[in-house]
Amino acid sequence: DTGVSQNPRHKITKRGQNVTFRCDPISEHNRLYWYRQTLGQGPEFLTYFQNEAQLEKSRLLSDRFSAERPKGSFSTLEIQRTEQGDSAMYLCASSPRTGNYGYTFGSGTRLTVV
Amino acid sequence: QKEVEQDPGPLSVPEGAIVSLNCTYSNSAFQYFMWYRQYSRKGPELLMYTYSSGNKEDGRFTAQVDKSSKYISLFIRDSQPSDSATYLCAMSFVSGAGSYQLTFGKGTKLSVIP
Numbered sequence: 001d002t003g004v005s006q007n008p009r010h011k012i013t014k015r016g017q018n019v020t021f022r023c024d025p026i027s028e029h030n031r032l033y034w035y036r037q038t039l040g041q042g043p044e045f046l047t048y049f050q051n052e053a054q055l056e057k058s059r060l061l062s063d064r065f066s067a068e069r070p071k072g073s074f075s076t077l078e079i080q081r082t083e084q085g086d087s088a089m090y091l092c093a094s095s096p097r098t099g100n101y102g103y104t105f106g107s108g109t110r111l112t113v114v
Numbered sequence: 115q116k117e118v119e120q121d122p123g124p125l126s127v128p129e130g131a132i133v134s135l136n137c138t139y140s141n142s143a144f145q146y147f148m149w150y151r152q153y154s155r156k157g158p159e160l161l162m163y164t165y166s167s168g169n170k171e172d173g174r175f176t177a178q179v180d181k182s183s184k185y186i187s188l189f190i191r192d193s194q195p196s197d198s199a200t201y202l203c204a205m206s207f208v209s210g211a212g213s214y215q216l217t218f219g220k221g222t223k224l225s226v227i228p
Contacts, residue, residue, distance in 0.1 A: 004157075031213070040122065042202050042218025043158065048211065055211035091157050095214065102148050103216070105157035 004106035025094030120219025137203035144205040
């Protein structure tokens with residue numbers, strides 16, 4: 001168990017480009033979450049997967065954002081036509097099937113849109 | 115008014131001091147209360163978890179929840195320089211889709227001076 005792994009750690013992209021981030025959760029965790037954190041703020045919920053099904057999406061997740069979790073394993077978050085306002089830390093977290101004992105977060109992917 | 119309010123600080127204390135961190139919330143549906151610690155450029159790390167009013171102790175850390183006042187606290191005894199980090203309160207309830215979506219405070223930045 002190496003925890004939640006996120007790649008890349010840092011991504012710099014030009015405005016208008018597409019970017020994709022990857023999250024590998026803890027292997028026995030069937031719940032997976034994506035959050036976004038901007039400077040000086042707490043993380044904000046983006047979306048939730050239970051196994052491969054995307055069951056909740058925040059209003060923050062505009063139509064430029066898409067997330068997948070094929071086969072209920074790793075997950076990807078894609079942002080199309082990036083804007084400067086998308087610059088943030090994107091955090092992935094996973095939790096076990098039963099109970100709520102808090103999540104395990106990854107170290108995040110820091111996106112800078114120039 | 116945000117659902118979760120947390121004084122962002124910064125808070126600076128001498129080594130060995132008792133630290134008190136607080137959050138208030140407005141949503142009575144919150145059932146689970148957590149404190150996370152976040153070091154610079156890292157993901158949040160779960161420190162304390164509780165779901166009932168009262169106190170919960172873990173080593174130098176004590177979490178306190180008062181549901182009647184919608185107020186939670188984290189106390190750190192004998193603070194150490196290694197405690198220097200941002201402390202985030204977080205709260206959740208079970209959604210209809212079965213997620214434990216977290217709502218975070220802004221975080222309080224703590225510095226413990228040797």
